Amino acid sequence: MKRFFAFLLAFGLVLGFSYGSSSQNLAEAKSKIVTFKNCKAMNKVYKGGVARSSKVKNKGGKTHYKPFVSKALYDANKSRDRDKDLIACER
Structure with a gap:
């Protein structure tokens, strides 16, 4: 037993x-971290863009979608953040 x-x-x-x-x-x-060619390509995968942290506020105005939060993904696509509010390709 x-x-x-x-x-x-x-x-x-x-x-x-x-x-x-x-x-x-x-x-x-x-x-796996992906560097997107442009915001259109990023928004196909992440509709609301990518935020560096959950505490970030959007400076550009009202958005339709909530951004995906990932520090590593944001850092890889930092050049896509035109208004420097720590949210890349927000919509």
């Missing part, structure tokens, strides 16, 4: 670690 539980525990650990590593690889693939 003890051997059965030990085998079941070992099997669960192996299965858990193999599942955790594959989901971690998927998260790494999704977080």
Whole structure:
């Protein structure tokens, strides 16, 4: 009986670690930083643009969409922020 539980525990650990590593690889693939050619290309993926942080306020006026928040993605596309309000390609 003890051997059965030990085998079941070992099997669960192996299965858990193999599942955790594959989901971690998927998260790494999704977080790949892309530099967009222009705002039209960025707005196809991120309708509201990309903000550097969630505390940033839009200086350009009222927008229709909420921006996606990502410091790394904003830094890669910093040249797309014409009004320098820390939101690139806001709409």
